[in-house]
Structures are given as C-alpha cells and as structure tokens.
Amino acid sequence: MTEQPGTPMPRDGGWHAYTDHARRLSALMHDERARADQQAAATRDGQAAVDQATQRLAAQRQHLVALAATLRLAEPHVGVVAPSPVPDPQEALRRAAAAADAADTAAAHAHRRAAQPPLLPGVTPLARNALVYTAAATLATFVSLLMFAVSPDADFGRIPWHLVPWSLCGLPALAFFAGYLTISLVGQPRIGGGGTRSARAGGVICFVGMPILWFIFIAATRG
Template identity: 85%
Template sequence: MTDHPTIPMPRDGGWAAYTDYSRRLATLLQDERARAEQQAAASRDGQAAVDQITHRLGTQRQHLHQLAATLRLPEPHVGGIAPGPIPDPAEALRRAAAAADAADVAAENAHRRAAQPPLLPGFTPLARNALVYAAAAMLGTFASLLMFAVSPDADLGRIPWQLVPWSLCGLPALAFFAGYLTISLVGQPRIGGGGTRSARAGGVICFVGMPILWFIFIAATRG
C-alpha cells in the first residue's frame, strides 16, 4: 500500500499563513478559470463573426458577378487580400464589416443607376420619348427647309414639287426611325424593365407634326 505524502503542519502561527496562501491560490485559480472561459467565449464569438463575414462576402461576390453580367460589364476580379497590420482581431472584423457595407452601398447605387436609362434619367418614359421624337422631327424639318431653300425652283418663286414626297413622307420616316433607334440605344434601362419606345406618340410627332410645320413654312413663304 502506497503512503500519500503528508503536508507538514506549520508551527508558530504558520497555519494562518498557510490558509491565507490557500485562499489566494484558490482565488487565482478561479480568476484563471474565468479568464479562460472568457477567452473561449471570445474565440467562439470571433469564429462565428468570421463565419458570418465569410458567408456575407461569398453572397456579395455572387451578387457582383450577376450584376456585372446584367450590366454587360467585365466580370469583377475578387482575389485574395494580404493580411494587414491589424493585431486586434475585433478591429480587423470591424473593418471587414465596414468594407462589406461600403461594397453593398456601391452595388445598390450601381443597381439604382442601371434601372434608369442613360438618356434623361429624371424624365418619365413618355416625356423622354416625346422629347427625342420632337428633336428628330425638328432636325428632319430643318433638313426639309434647307432642301427647299437650296432648290432652284425656290429661286424662281415656284414650289419644288419634287421635294414634297421627301418632306411629307421620306424625312418624317427617317426622323421616326432615328428617334426610335435613339430611344432603343440610350433611352432604355439596362435592368428592371419598365422601358417603352412610345411608337404611337413618335408617329404622331413625326408623320403629323413635320408636315404641319412644312405647310406652315410654305404658306408663310408663299404668302
């Protein structure tokens, strides 16, 4: 049978010192145990935060790739990031979350801008299209009047009848298709839909408005 070591009893008041050191040792052990539990909890919280930010970055990367494909932009390159001189893991996580928030704001801003057409984004679709068709009609009318002005018949005081088909049909058709093409290229949102080309309104502006202006010009010059 093995004998257990015995602790010598202190003499001359040594028992009080012994119990005092025992209490101190128990307090130190308790504090160390609490500190270890706090570190373990902090480690678990840190790992959970790392897992959360990793999942968020993965979702964000997928969203950026989808947004680039929708906007017909080059695919974003998301490479590795070299570790920075941030010794505090909590501060590093805070900065990573702040960077992810900034990226979300930038992506939302790009999405919002892409939902608006590049041409006159603050206008309603009808107002934008009407303005485009009106501009095309004005250019077509100017071309018609210029053709009328340089015609030899105009110098003789006669109506250049050979220009009438162009003024009443040809140039309005060109103006309509120019406006329609302009709206199709720069007057439509790249995402979200909601675009319209207002072909009926464009037809009225070009095929009705331009002949009216032409007849007004003829009447003014002949009168």
C-alpha cells in the first residue's frame, strides 16, 4: 500500500480508540433500532386493542338497545365518553375491558331476570298459577262465608238461598278472573317462552274447589 503524502498514520492507541467508539456507536444504533421496533410493535398492539375495544363497545351498545326494546324499557342513552384520567394506555385498556365485562355481566343478569316472572320466580309455572288461583279462591271463600255469617237468615237457622248463586257461581267466577288477571300481569316472563295461565287448573280450583268448600260449610253448620 502506497502512503499518501501529507496523510498521518494513526498511532496504535488512536486506532483502538477509534474502533472502540465505532463498536459503541454500532451497539447504540442496534439498541435504538430494537427500541424503535418494540415501540412500533407496542403501537400496533395498542391500536389493535383499541380497535377491538371499539368494536366490542359498538356491539354491546346494539345489544343493550335491543335488550331495552325487548324489556319494553327506555332506550339507554350513551353520552360522550370523557377522556381517561389514567396516563398509561395499557392500564386504561385494562380498565375499559373490565368495565365492558361488568356491563356484559349486568346485561346477562337482567336477561335472566326478565326470563323469570316477577311473581314467585323460583317455582314452576303450574305451581305458581295453582298458588295464585288457590289464594284467590280462598279469599272468595272467606267472603262467601262472611256473607252467610252476616245474613239475617242465619240468625233463624235458615239457609240464605239468595246467596247461593253468588257462592256457587258469582264468587268462583270473580276468583277465577282475579287469579287470571294476576297471572297475566305479574306471572308472565317479559322475554322468552314458558308463560302459561293454566286456565283449566284455575277453573277446577275455583269452580269445583269453592263449591265443595261451600257444601262442607253448609253441612257443618246444619249438622
């Protein structure tokens, strides 16, 4: 190799310093590229998480609107979302996901509640309806016995025949319709199937059970 005139040759110490600085610069550039790649990957992951959360919130909003319409409730109002006070984006996304999970849980709970009638939600439809008709028939029977007790004919030991149509037909009909109306108002689920009014069972309880109780009462009082 021919030396160029006027070009000083670096000494050994200067050359080692030069190569050392070159290695450090190369390591710094490698670290910066790795950091830049990590930041780019974190940005892509964050954007994907934001897109996923946005899609989930949109689907959740549609579900809540449909659920409110099914339950015959006012449409939920979703206002402008305020900026998150959490500076860490990952923590903000975690909190948003937790809030969305809580909203899904609440919606599922409301759906389960709506699938059950307000009155006696833990029993079967037949048992619920039988209890309602029985309660109405019991109340009507008490009214019938009270009418007999306060009738002037009872003081003379006579049967108040003018009350017999009420006891055998009128009050059982009122008991039946009272039970039917109660079941229709508070004994039916808002959504889903499974609702029944058990009119046949109500007819047996009111139009058969009440006259039997009436005849038992007459036999007991006349005996």
